[in-house]
Amino acid sequence: MNWRRLWAIVVKELRQLRRDRITLAMVVGIPVFQLVLFGYAINTNLRGLDVGIVDQANTAGSRALVLDMLATGVVAPVARADTPQELMAMIRRGRISIGIVVPPDFERRRIDGRAVAQVLVDGSDTAVQGAAAQLMQVPIDSAVPDTRAPLTSTPASGRISVVGFYNPQRRSAVNIVPGLIGVILTMTMVLFTAIAIVRERERGNMELLIATPLTSAELMVGKVLPYVAIGLVQTSVILALGTWLFEVPIRGSVLDVYLASGLLILANLALGLLISTRAQSQFQAMQMTFFVFLPSILLSGFMFPFAGMPKLVQWLAEVLPLTHFLRLIRGVMLRGAGLGEMWGDVLALAAFVLVMMALAILRFRKRLD
Amino acid sequence: MTTGADAIAIRARGLTRRFGKLVAVDHVDLEVPAKRVYGFLGPNGSGKSTTIRMLCGLLTPSAGEIEVLGLRIPAQADELRPHIGYMTQKFSLFEDLSVCENLEFLAAIQGVPKAKTKARIDALIGQYHFGDRQKQLAGTLSGGQKQRLALACAVIHEPELLFLDEPTSAVDPESRRDFWEKLFELADAGTTLLVSTHLMDEAERCHRLAILDRGALVADGTPHELTAQLEGRTFIVETADPRRAQRALDGVPGVLGVAQVGNTLRVLTAAGAGDVTQRMGQALAAAAQKAEVAPAPPNLEDVFVAATRKGDGDGERAA
Numbered sequence: 301m302n303w304r305r306l307w308a309i310v311v312k313e314l315r316q317l318r319r320d321r322i323t324l325a326m327v328v329g330i331p332v333f334q335l336v337l338f339g340y341a342i343n344t345n346l347r348g349l350d351v352g353i354v355d356q357a358n359t360a361g362s363r364a365l366v367l368d369m370l371a372t373g374v375v376a377p378v379a380r381a382d383t384p385q386e387l388m389a390m391i392r393r394g395r396i397s398i399g400i401v402v403p404p405d406f407e408r409r410r411i412d413g414r415a416v417a418q419v420l421v422d423g424s425d426t427a428v429q430g431a432a433a434q435l436m437q438v439p440i441d442s443a444v445p446d447t448r449a450p451l452t453s454t455p456a457s458g459r460i461s462v463v464g465f466y467n468p469q470r471r472s473a474v475n476i477v478p479g480l481i482g483v484i485l486t487m488t489m490v491l492f493t494a495i496a497i498v499r500e501r502e503r504g505n506m507e508l509l510i511a512t513p514l515t516s517a518e519l520m521v522g523k524v525l526p527y528v529a530i531g532l533v534q535t536s537v538i539l540a541l542g543t544w545l546f547e548v549p550i551r552g553s554v555l556d557v558y559l560a561s562g563l564l565i566l567a568n569l570a571l572g573l574l575i576s577t578r579a580q581s582q583f584q585a586m587q588m589t590f591f592v593f594l595p596s597i598l599l600s601g602f603m604f605p606f607a608g609m610p611k612l613v614q615w616l617a618e619v620l621p622l623t624h625f626l627r628l629i630r631g632v633m634l635r636g637a638g639l640g641e642m643w644g645d646v647l648a649l650a651a652f653v654l655v656m657m658a659l660a661i662l663r664f665r666k667r668l669d
Numbered sequence: 670m671t672t673g674a675d676a677i678a679i680r681a682r683g684l685t686r687r688f689g690k691l692v693a694v695d696h697v698d699l700e701v702p703a704k705r706v707y708g709f710l711g712p713n714g715s716g717k718s719t720t721i722r723m724l725c726g727l728l729t730p731s732a733g734e735i736e737v738l739g740l741r742i743p744a745q746a747d748e749l750r751p752h753i754g755y756m757t758q759k760f761s762l763f764e765d766l767s768v769c770e771n772l773e774f775l776a777a778i779q780g781v782p783k784a785k786t787k788a789r790i791d792a793l794i795g796q797y798h799f800g801d802r803q804k805q806l807a808g809t810l811s812g813g814q815k816q817r818l819a820l821a822c823a824v825i826h827e828p829e830l831l832f833l834d835e836p837t838s839a840v841d842p843e844s845r846r847d848f849w850e851k852l853f854e855l856a857d858a859g860t861t862l863l864v865s866t867h868l869m870d871e872a873e874r875c876h877r878l879a880i881l882d883r884g885a886l887v888a889d890g891t892p893h894e895l896t897a898q899l900e901g902r903t904f905i906v907e908t909a910d911p912r913r914a915q916r917a918l919d920g921v922p923g924v925l926g927v928a929q930v931g932n933t934l935r936v937l938t939a940a941g942a943g944d945v946t947q948r949m950g951q952a953l954a955a956a957a958q959k960a961e962v963a964p965a966p967p968n969l970e971d972v973f974v975a976a977t978r979k980g981d982g983d984g985e986r987a988a
């Protein structure tokens with residue numbers, strides 16, 4: 301890696317970009333436009349949410365209530381805990397999205413007609429809140445043998461209280477904006493680099509470049525670096541607009557937000573480069589970009605809840621950088637979690653960057669054939 | 670990697686490149702002497718660019734061996750790159766960078782020492798007459814200006830070996846003279862130049878040249894050697910109606926080519942065609958043409974026609 305050559309590529313890219321007014325306008329235009337467009341959310345029902353349970357009463361009645369809630373299919377148990385505090389920590393870490401708390405005085409409350417259980421909800425995902433509402437429909441009286449007929453019993457609304465964390469007003473923008481950072485970065489970043497190398501091939505510049513001592517790694521890294529800066533500018537635009545227009549909170553550290561964004565930017569740029577080494581024309585590069593972009597939007601959990609998808613699709617979604625980024629950014633911005641608490645997703649993104657970059661460099665041949 | 674006075678800079682043996690069924694370059698043997706201007710003459714599609722690309726390691730040959738500056742190509746192409754300059758046939762500089770920015774970029778990529786870069790670029794801007802358009806975008810230059818800039822960029826690191834693929838195709842005749850002056854200066858300074866062209870007057874200037882036709886090397890030598898081989902086989906026919914005379918001569922056995930040059934015809938005959946002048950006279954008389962047939966000194970165009978029509982009729986050649 302020769303630093304002077306690398307730097308020459310970076311400067312060249314920046315100079316070309318500076319003269320490309322339309323692309324420059326898009327750098328700021330796309331985030332602003334998308335942000336306003338996606339200001340409102342799409343809610344859907346979902347099933348199989350990860351739930352944690354604290355049954356402090358542990359009576360026959362409380363156990364039956366919990367079983368009834370599980371029987372709705374909305375939630376699937378993954379953890380048990382002893383205190384509500386433990387559940388809250390799990391929600392914070394993203395291990396569960398719903399917590400069910402049955403207090404020690406369950407039996408008394410049932411008789412008194414007070415709220416018998418509490419459902420803790422990760423409000424950073426609006427869809428989860430929708431699901432929690434379904435849990436509230438579990439009829440309390442069917443949970444214990446009673447005089448009233450089980451099937452006609454009144455819904456328990458009001459008797460199971462829902463406590464939303466992190467997004468108490470259930471505003472969609474709060475949930476959408478962090479995800480939008482990921483979507484916009486995925487859309488623009490992949491395309492930038494996917495076109496970058498193909499364009500030079502089409503214009504004939506590549507024949508000149510490969511006849512010089514420039515190495516594949518210098519060319520690839522030099523092409524990526526300027527766009528990292530552009531990606532961070534876009535991130536800032538969305539963050540600024542999001543806080544200003546929609547009062548989206550940043551509960552975690554701003555540094556973590558940028559670190560996570562940086563990782564996603566690199567992942568998408570590297571993916572774009574790989575596309576670039578394959579595509580024969582700019583049009584092909586665009587097509588391949590959309591081949592990746594659509595699944596990212598649909599499967600990552602941005603558009604539809606991740607938990608609602610079949611297992612196979614979930615595995616597929618784990619390959620997409622946006623999936624991991626969404627978990628990170630929602631964790632940091634809405635739940636105030638640190639990247640360290642979600643190191644699995646951080647590692648997944650980093651691995652993606654390394655693999656894609658290595659593939660792009662290896663696949664790029666300094667040959668015309 | 671320094672090459673002696675009469676050393677060979679490029680050696681190729683049995684060089685072949687196929688694109689699917691098409692044989693673009695067909696068993697070409699080449700020896701390019703160092704510090705000379707070596708010409709590649711050939712019509713469109715004869716394989717000039719393909720050969721050059723293989724010689725600088727950009728295309729992998731289907732068969733054959735290449736040695737450039739003592740390096741085996743394509744295996745040692747990476748070692749070769751710092752020592753060559755390559756001017757592509759199609760303009761390959763960055764159209765959205767200015768003249769100066771293109772030069773700066775190539776200086777950095779080619780590893781011109783940082784301290785010397787400024788002076789080198791200034792010198793090139795002077796030599797190549799870009800003084801008043803340093804800030805102009807390369808894409809807005811005229812065709813000839815683009816080629817001048819491309820040459821300046823190709824020589825920025827003072828390479829030992831220069832590949833120029835039709836470097837003057839858009840240059841007007843007057844500037845072409847200037848262009849070739851530069852090429853000879855480079856050769857004098859010790860650079861080996863391989864220049865492809867389909868212009869006879871350019872080919873004539875080369876120290877040595879190879880003629881390519883449909884991928885095959887059909888002749889090579891100094892321009893003088895090549896024309897000398899045709900001594901006694903070229904004629905000028907003066908006649909009142911050159912077009913009819915041409916039709917009359919076309920079928921005569923032993924006549925390889927008839928071309929109209931102004932009001933005269935230039936006739937090339939096959940080697941050992943015997944009494945071809947007599948047969949020409951008869952054919953002209955039969956067509957009731959009063960004509961004067963006189964021997965003429967051969968030129969490179971005759972060499973080209975003779976070389977490309979050796980062995981076959983002229984029917985196959987697509988323009």
Ligand SMILES: Nc1ncnc2c1ncn2[C@@H]1O[C@H](COP(=O)(O)OP(=O)(O)OP(=O)(O)O)[C@@H](O)[C@H]1O
Pocket residue numbers: 688691693711712713714715716717718719720758867
């Ligand atoms: N990448 C390729 N794929 C298929 N055929 C090719 C390719 N490159 C060249 N050819 C073919 O090989 C032959 C030689 O092409 P080449 O470009 O070397 O000719 P040239 O002598 O440089 O012609 P010109 O004077 O027009 O530049 C042509 O018939 C061309 O169509």
Ligand SMILES: [Mg+2]
Pocket residue numbers: 717718719758834
């Ligand atoms: Mg060519």
